[in-house]
Amino acid sequence: MSKTPIKYAQIIKTEAKKLGFDFCxxxxAEFLEEEAPKLEAWLNKHFHGQMSYMSNHFDKRLDPTKLVEGAKSVISLIYNYYPPKKLSEKPEDFKIAKYAYGQDYHFVIKDKLKTLLLLLQEQIGDFEGRAFVDSAPIMERQWARKSGLGWLGKNSLLLNRQMGSFFFLAELIVDLEVAPDPPIVKDYCGTCTRCIEACPTDAIIQPGVVDGSKCISYFTIELKEQIPTEVKGKFENWIFGCDICQDVCPWNRFSKAHQEPAFHPHPDLEEMNKKDWEEITEETFNKVFKKSAIKRTKLSGLKRNIFFQSQ
Structure with missing residues (x-):
């Protein structure tokens, strides 16, 4: 069979599957015209809080050709991180978001993307592309929706009918013309509002619109100063990120345990109880979270989050 955009799509999906990606x-690659006014309105309302990087590179966020010269296709990929078991089952225990149980996904998935790009260049021939894992101004969820991987839920996350939302998104932007997939137009959330009702800080302003500056993940990861007192008592023991809006989502009953060894928690992390968290030392932090996304808050940030809920 001659190499055509349809054949390229088959090759890409086959190789992605071999590397452990669940969906591709x-x-x-074109300007996201529909998203431009939404992004502008969201930024104008300061829903990004102190995440100033969200307001940078406005044009690049909307136009992939500004990230990769001559870009023709955006390849979106899903990689599962749903853990075989939760770290904590006791209501009084501190909780961290499931995506942070194991090694930092940025590195794990970026390596797989680079491998995928090389394999594709070997099979298809000479083309240029760049790999992205939550590391550049790309509207990942919008591209994933556009490529048929799911729809945007009321909590603004991408939802997939086969596996819910506990997964990472990643992209390859390439200057190769590949047969596109049809987007999912239907909203399969229907009248369900569980995520909106469950959010303790009322961060979901309206279906599909989240005030990032009210999100528990924002307070525990992005905010660098003291957490405001008005949200005291609302975090439900989350000290790094938050999974509440995903845990209550009916679509996540389809979540299945990941098969990625790098995402398994450090043995010491599995054993940590509330007292261990409250007494965490620099030595323990560096040992347990050496390759973890939790390093992003530094020990001082983690201690702030713990102290905020312990008082």
């Missing part, structure tokens, strides 16, 4: 979708 393709969209034409």
């Amino acid at each position: 979708g393709i969209a034409k």
Whole structure:
């Protein structure tokens, strides 16, 4: 069979599957016209809080050709991180978001993306591309929706009918014309509002619109100063990130345990109780979270989050 955009799509999806990606979708690289006014309105309302990087590179966020010269296709990929078991089952225990149980996903998935790009260049021939894992101004969820991988839930996360939302998104932007997939137009959330009702800080302003500056993940990861007193008592023991809106989502009953060894928690992390967290030392922090996304808060940030809920 001659190499055509349809054949390229088959090759890409086959190789992605071999590397452990659960789903792969393709969209034409073009300006996200529909998203531009939404992004502008969201930024104007300061829903990004102190995440100033969200307001940088406005044009690049909307136009992949500004990230990769001559870009023709955006390849979106899903990688599962749903753990075989939760770290904590006791209501009084401190909780961290499931995506942070194991090694930092940025590095784990970026390596797989680089491998995928090389394999594709070997099979398809000479083309240029760049790999992205939550590391550049890309509207990942919008591209994933555009490429048929799911729809945007009321909590603004991408939802997939086969596996819910406990997964990472990643992209390859390439200057290769690949047959695109049809987007999912239907909203399969229907009248369900469980995520909106469950959010303790009322961060979901309206279906699909989240005030990032009210999100528990924002307070525990992004905010660098003291957490405001008005949200005291609302964190439900989350000290790094938050999974509440995902845990209550009916679509996540389809979540299955990941098969990625790098995402298994450090043995010491599995054993940590509330007292261990409250007494965490620099030595323990460096040992347990050596390759973890939790390093992002530094020990001082983690201690702030713990102290905020212990008082």
